[in-house]
Amino acid sequence: MDELQQRQQLAAYIGKLFRDSFGKGPEGVYVSFGGPIITVYVRNLMSATEQILMEQDQEETIMSIRAKLMQKLIPEIKANVEFVTGIELQEVYYDWALQNRSGMIVGIAREAFGPVLAEDYMGKEQLHDEIKSISQRAQKAPEKMNSYELNPRTIVVVRSGTLVLIEKELIRTGYEVPLKYTKRNVEKRFLHNNSHFEAILDRRVVDLFVDWDFARDKSVIVFVLNDMNNTMEMS
Template sequence: MNMNENYFQNEIASHLGKMLRDAFGKGPQSIYVSVERPVIVVYLRNFLTPTEKILLNQGQTRTIEQTRDMVMSSLIPEIKAYLHPLTGMNDLEFYYDWELHNHSGILVGRQLEESAALEQWQDRFEGKEGLEREILRMSQRIQKKPEHIYSRIINKRTLVVVRSGGMIDLSKELIRLGDEDQLRQAVNHLEKMHLRDNRAIEQALDTKIMDVFVDWNMERDKSVIVFILNPK
């Protein structure tokens, strides 16, 4: 990373930190920004308010998630408006997820692109086939084999996987009936159970998974998985 890129990403981290602090009353202790067009990844560490800490100790994780969903629904348009002139990336769709017990979180902005652009974005890396094979196995077990899957290591600790076309008809009908929130929660829970401490993936990548995040855009039938890896 050159000096200009480092300054650029630090500027984004600083501004997003202030936005989160203003919205939640407490911001993350650390923010790491990675831009690899058409994707921007923001990794948050030590992000838990005092009230959330009490709720977490009481096992009220769903209460925390619901509150954060409400805050993020108003915050995401502001984040998009900030990033657009700075990065030149428009039509961003945003994904986010939390690992509350690790006090961490992820924000992913993905520019709406055709499959051809994502084909160029993804890269070859050691363990790619083993990783994608395990994700396909998980997808088929929980819903169905996705039509497309793309993966890229965007820095030494961040691996991003983009899927599309992986929802079954039952899921689509539940969304039509207004049960999207519960469906999203259930799929997120099941997929993260499968991906956390997944030895097959860790062996394929020859590293330890420190954090894993999953989020879906149910209406578009697209999802993003982010692995935070233990850098060698």
């Protein structure tokens, strides 16, 4: 099975999995490989119940319900990725952009799914500088940061060493869930309000996602991009 067939099979499986779990399938599921990273971008996923909750400003309730659901779905997704590609995922991150009805799953493996990614892409150094600045405002500058351009529409940034002492203590004493919700709100606000990303990358930012693995003190940021003059069209 070639890479295109693998991506199509995974997209079909995840689309059905979400349809069975949410009661409504996403409009589109787009799978990308690059080096040791796989991303799954989901568009137009929101059940009728969630839409009512959105209208009542109950986003936190939706995020809480989806977090519980993903605890069940992630092992199934990991197993299917390994079945289709032969590669085991070591880390899985996810986030939702409820206003856009979109979502992102990021998996990181020890092996490469496809060709080795180029070390550089346009605007990489400036992008890192902006993210370091945002990280420092929200918590602290990362001890280590790498980023990968999987394709012209997907950039994944992986950071480690951003947790401060008080956050580690909150995690230790059982406040991981509210801490993640709060950190996500704060950091995504900084990310969305940054006016430099599009100029740096010379592409429009269509969606932004961020998630953490507190046990590893790692996090990912995903930029979904599009050409300034074109509408969104993912392959």
